[in-house]
Amino acid sequence: MSFPILSFVTFLPLLGAILLMFIPKDKKGALYTMALAIAFITFAVSLLLYFNFDAKTADPQFVEKGAWLGYGINYHLGIDGISLFLVLLTTFLMPIALLSSWSYIQERIKEYLIFMLVLETGIIGVFLALNLFLFYVFWEAMLIPMYFLIGVWGGKRRIYATFKFVLFTMLGSLLMLVAIFVLYSTYFKATGTYSLDLFDYYQMGLNPGLQIWLFLAFSLAFAIKVPMFPFHTWLPDAHVEAPTAGSVILAAVLLKMGAYGFLRFAIPLFPDAVTKFLPVLVILSLIGIIYGGLMALIQKDIKSLVAYSSVSHMGLVMLAVFSLNLEATEGAIYQMLNHGLSTGMLFLIVGILYERAHTRLIKDFGGVSRQMPVFSAFFLIAMLSSVGLPGLNGFIGEIICFFGIFSSSRLFAILAISTVILAAAYLLWMFQRVMQGPITNEKILSYRDMNKREIGYLVPIVVMMFWMGIYPQTFLRKMDASVTQYISRIKSREKVFVLQPKSPADKLVKEKETKPR
Amino acid sequence: MNSFLALAPLLTIVFGALLVLILEAFIQKENKNYLGYISLLFLIVCAVFCVRSWNANYSYFDGVLHLDQLALLLTFLFLIATAFVMLTGMKYISLQNANFGEFYALLLLALSGMMIMVSTVNFLVIFLGLEVLSVSSYALAGLKRKDEKSAESAIKYFLMGSFASAFLVFGLALLYGASREIAIPEIVAYFSSSAEGQVIALVGLGMVIVGFAFKIALVPFHMWTPDVYEGAPTPVTAFFSVGPKSVGFAVLLRLFASYWNGGFRSDIIHGLLWTIAVLTMLLGNLIALRQKNVKRMLAYSSIAHAGYILVAILARDSAGLVFYLASYLFMNIGAFSALMALSKKDKEYLELDDFSGIGFQYPWIGATFAVFLFSLAGFPPTAGFLAKFYVFSAAVRQGLVPLVIIGVLASLISVFYYLRVIVYMYMRQPERELDIVMENPALFLVLFLCLYGVLQLGIFPGNVLVVIRQAVSTLF
Numbered sequence: 001m002s003f004p005i006l007s008f009v010t011f012l013p014l015l016g017a018i019l020l021m022f023i024p025k026d027k028k029g030a031l032y033t034m035a036l037a038i039a040f041i042t043f044a045v046s047l048l049l050y051f052n053f054d055a056k057t058a059d060p061q062f063v064e065k066g067a068w069l070g071y072g073i074n075y076h077l078g079i080d081g082i083s084l085f086l087v088l089l090t091t092f093l094m095p096i097a098l099l100s101s102w103s104y105i106q107e108r109i110k111e112y113l114i115f116m117l118v119l120e121t122g123i124i125g126v127f128l129a130l131n132l133f134l135f136y137v138f139w140e141a142m143l144i145p146m147y148f149l150i151g152v153w154g155g156k157r158r159i160y161a162t163f164k165f166v167l168f169t170m171l172g173s174l175l176m177l178v179a180i181f182v183l184y185s186t187y188f189k190a191t192g193t194y195s196l197d198l199f200d201y202y203q204m205g206l207n208p209g210l211q212i213w214l215f216l217a218f219s220l221a222f223a224i225k226v227p228m229f230p231f232h233t234w235l236p237d238a239h240v241e242a243p244t245a246g247s248v249i250l251a252a253v254l255l256k257m258g259a260y261g262f263l264r265f266a267i268p269l270f271p272d273a274v275t276k277f278l279p280v281l282v283i284l285s286l287i288g289i290i291y292g293g294l295m296a297l298i299q300k301d302i303k304s305l306v307a308y309s310s311v312s313h314m315g316l317v318m319l320a321v322f323s324l325n326l327e328a329t330e331g332a333i334y335q336m337l338n339h340g341l342s343t344g345m346l347f348l349i350v351g352i353l354y355e356r357a358h359t360r361l362i363k364d365f366g367g368v369s370r371q372m373p374v375f376s377a378f379f380l381i382a383m384l385s386s387v388g389l390p391g392l393n394g395f396i397g398e399i400i401c402f403f404g405i406f407s408s409s410r411l412f413a414i415l416a417i418s419t420v421i422l423a424a425a426y427l428l429w430m431f432q433r434v435m436q437g438p439i440t441n442e443k444i445l446s447y448r449d450m451n452k453r454e455i456g457y458l459v460p461i462v463v464m465m466f467w468m469g470i471y472p473q474t475f476l477r478k479m480d481a482s483v484t485q486y487i488s489r490i491k492s493r494e495k496v497f498v499l500q501p502k503s504p505a506d507k508l509v510k511e512k513e514t515k516p517r
Numbered sequence: 518m519n520s521f522l523a524l525a526p527l528l529t530i531v532f533g534a535l536l537v538l539i540l541e542a543f544i545q546k547e548n549k550n551y552l553g554y555i556s557l558l559f560l561i562v563c564a565v566f567c568v569r570s571w572n573a574n575y576s577y578f579d580g581v582l583h584l585d586q587l588a589l590l591l592t593f594l595f596l597i598a599t600a601f602v603m604l605t606g607m608k609y610i611s612l613q614n615a616n617f618g619e620f621y622a623l624l625l626l627a628l629s630g631m632m633i634m635v636s637t638v639n640f641l642v643i644f645l646g647l648e649v650l651s652v653s654s655y656a657l658a659g660l661k662r663k664d665e666k667s668a669e670s671a672i673k674y675f676l677m678g679s680f681a682s683a684f685l686v687f688g689l690a691l692l693y694g695a696s697r698e699i700a701i702p703e704i705v706a707y708f709s710s711s712a713e714g715q716v717i718a719l720v721g722l723g724m725v726i727v728g729f730a731f732k733i734a735l736v737p738f739h740m741w742t743p744d745v746y747e748g749a750p751t752p753v754t755a756f757f758s759v760g761p762k763s764v765g766f767a768v769l770l771r772l773f774a775s776y777w778n779g780g781f782r783s784d785i786i787h788g789l790l791w792t793i794a795v796l797t798m799l800l801g802n803l804i805a806l807r808q809k810n811v812k813r814m815l816a817y818s819s820i821a822h823a824g825y826i827l828v829a830i831l832a833r834d835s836a837g838l839v840f841y842l843a844s845y846l847f848m849n850i851g852a853f854s855a856l857m858a859l860s861k862k863d864k865e866y867l868e869l870d871d872f873s874g875i876g877f878q879y880p881w882i883g884a885t886f887a888v889f890l891f892s893l894a895g896f897p898p899t900a901g902f903l904a905k906f907y908v909f910s911a912a913v914r915q916g917l918v919p920l921v922i923i924g925v926l927a928s929l930i931s932v933f934y935y936l937r938v939i940v941y942m943y944m945r946q947p948e949r950e951l952d953i954v955m956e957n958p959a960l961f962l963v964l965f966l967c968l969y970g971v972l973q974l975g976i977f978p979g980n981v982l983v984v985i986r987q988a989v990s991t992l993f
Contacts, residue, residue, distance in 0.1 A: 069978065070982075133906075137897040140902070141896065158944065159944055162944075163933070163936065178925055185910070
């Protein structure tokens with residue numbers, strides 16, 4: 001057996017967290033060195049995934065499969081074109097998030113670093129798991145470190161925010177758990193064997209009536225995570241209260257887990273239900289785009305402005321996901337990466353500003369760019385990337401999304417364009433009020449410009465923004481095969497369902513027909 | 518196989534109890550710990566007997582006492598629970614002015630009662646074991662003689678317990694009157710034979726269920742639980758929350774395993790259990806939300822957990838039920854041990870406010886307590902999650918989807934109050950120094966063993982599951 005590279009990437013941070021426990025808590029330098037070393041090694045190893053990834057294969061690669069608890073509960077990891085870049089995004093941003101915490105987190109550093117690394121294991125596990133049990137374990141286990149990160153190191157209303165975050169997410173995921181039980185028992189009754197393997201479920205044709213309930217349960221869990229309107233209310237609270245690094249990870253990666261869940265589970269498992277609910281989902285995404293944008297316009301706090309911009313941007317991603325065609329899906333994945341980089345960077349920028357000003361209210365600022373020119377440049381790039389300026393990554397993602405959405409529905413594409421207009425409005429206006437004009441507040445004169453550490457962790461993000469904006473082929477071509485297979489899986493499911501009477505699915509259908517529920 | 522060896526584990530424990538009682542009179546107050554060590558020795562000897570009788574299928578008294586795999590496995594679990602309770606109690610009883618050697622003797626006697634109950638299918642013998650267990654429990658609850666709450670706890674437990682026993686006996690009388698049988702398989706056979714007098718027998722069965730529902734604190738027969746749990750000395754509460762509950766479920770498991778195997782299925786009994794399960798899960802969790810006292814909160818949480826375990830009975834998932842009992846043992850005794858760790862001479866810290874900031878002040882107590890709470894709330898990768906996973910997935914396989922939805926929503930409620938304790942521990946500033954007694958190696962040993970158990974059962978339960986499946990293979 002070859003080197004278990006996926007397990008290594010997944011569990012190395014956890015191992016690092018365990019090692020951190022043995023370092024005395026007053027040795028800040030040693031703690032950070034250890035955590036950063038682990039995060040960098042994880043990133044380096046995950047790069048191997050990229051270089052060894054076979055772009056022509058649609059099926060999961062580097063697959064690791066082993067017996068675990070029996071009765072269908074197996075250890076099954078794999079990576080394909082959909083999850084590859086989300087994993088890379090996670091491992092890329094984690095060292096940056098850790099570096100950004102150096103001066104922000106002043107107490108309980110050891111516990112903080114431990115939770116960050118455990119969080120990384122949870123997130124990577126979610127993207128790699130191909131067994132529903134394993135997926136659920138990572139999905140839930142990841143809540144624990146996030147709960148502590150917001151609750152211990154967060155702002156004034158942190159306890160309210162962290163409770164809201166955990167309870168909202170749990171509500172969705174517990175109902176998803178029930179749906180997983182139903183799938184589990186349905187598969188058992190249809191075939192006589194236990195399985196929780198995702199690919200076994202892809203083969204299973206489900207009664208459309210049953211699909212509706214299961215799809216609702218799955219998509220509630222994912223819609224809360226994305227978050228789609230009207231399940232977004234936890235997001236501004238969690239973002240505003242979380243420490244900078246927590247917000248970065250939350251916005252850049254955790255939200256993607258919801259969209260990823262739709263792509264990996266909810267849509268391909270229940271294609272019939274998707275077609276039924278498509279109008280509702282599309283309308284909710286559109287509302288999310290416009291509502292998020294309008295709410296961002298009126299925010300007084302920069303961080304909650306960025307948080308609402310996430311709602312708007314993720315609305316566009318979800319609209320692209322629900323367009324169910326090749327361009328839109330690739331665009332959605334690409335836009336997820338863009339959003340991870342640009343919003344992640346915006347949160348880092350806000351964090352840098354907050355460390356100096358200890359406020360995030362727009363009215364407290366004005367003319368900051370005179371005092372902090374370097375900072376101003378980075379802020380501008382992050383903002384333009386988020387707005388979608390050609391040459392930067394946001395433009396590519398949005399344009400592919402719009403092409404895809406357009407080929408599904410012109411009206412929706414036209415409505416969706418509003419995301420760009422709104423983003424330009426709220427971000428530029430905010431930038432103008434905070435950075436430009438005369439210095440309105442004496443305190444601003446005491447702000448230092450960014451130091452080397454801060455520049456150091458922002459530069460890689462800027463490089464990636466330009467790279468993704470100028471040469472997207474590096475990323476898109478690795479996705480093609482997997483996304484094509486994903487689309488054909490959705491489109492062909494109905495035929496499989498009808499034409500192959502010998503499949504285990506058929507037995508199930510008959511069973512369901514004779515016993516109307 | 519009919520062999521005197523079937524009596525060996527039971528005799529060991531009873532002999533140990535009597536020996537400790539006698540020695541108690543001759544041992545100085547400062548040296549009461551030796552009684553604990555002697556009791557632990559007897560527990561170990563008994564455990565050795567249990568392990569050696571595995572697969573031997575010993576029985577005695579014409580098969581009335583039958584050590585099948587399930588009996589041995591449960592006995593083994595009870596031994597672990599009792600050992601944990603004794604270890605945690607050693608320091609506690611001397612700190613809390615309850616330093617009586619009878620603590621150990623009574624625990625051993627209660628244990629012997631539980632062992633009798635799980636090793637037989639004869640209802641009269643089950644009742645015998647139940648009374649041995651109950652009478653020792655009443656005395657244990659009142660161990661802190663000078664403490665009002667402890668006395669209240671003992672009296673309440675005694676009154677309600679006798680009431681429940683009366684129900685049980687009356688139910689047994691009706692069952693016997695209708696069927697002329699006293700052993701579980703024969704009674705069930707009578708039900709499936711559709712003979713006369715079924716209504717009376719059904720009423721009898723209902724009363725038996727009610728009697729056990731009192732013992733394992735199912736809603737609406739749970740009223741005594743919070744007061745008794747709160748008033749009793751904490752190690753005893755830990756014992757109550759695990760021991761009598763597990764043994765009650767073991768008897769219900771034996772009853773319903775053969776009941777449903779007999780092909781006979783009464784909608785009334787099913788509906789009764791369904792309603793009780795829903796009420797227990799919801800009410801237990803909802804009332805726990807309002808508790809400010811952590812010990813009382815854990816009492817309500819144990820009621821809610823009884824509801825989840827009842828789902829296992831409805832789901833006919835005997836392996837899941839035993840696994841749940843095992844997981845519950847580790848996480849609940851662990852949680853109570855963490856409570857006991859927060860105590861000093863004549864003072865226990867049980868209010869939610871007392872927990873402010875202790876997570877960072879006492880990192881090990883805080884971290885282990887947090888893990889137990891996460892496990893009770895059912896977060897992966899702990900035993901609590903896996904236990905719920907098995908039970909609920911089996912229930913869905915039986916078509917009990919609405920019940921499972923109520924169950925997961927109830928556990929969502931529970932997340933709130935379990936996490937609230939963690940909020941106090943980690944997210945608030947300490948209000949004052951607790952200066953708790955830290956020299957308590959036995960208690961820390963238990964904390965770590967429970968932590969190990971919770972994680973082992975949650976991540977790699979492999980061999981334990983094999984043993985459990987083997988043990989229950991004869992049931993369904």
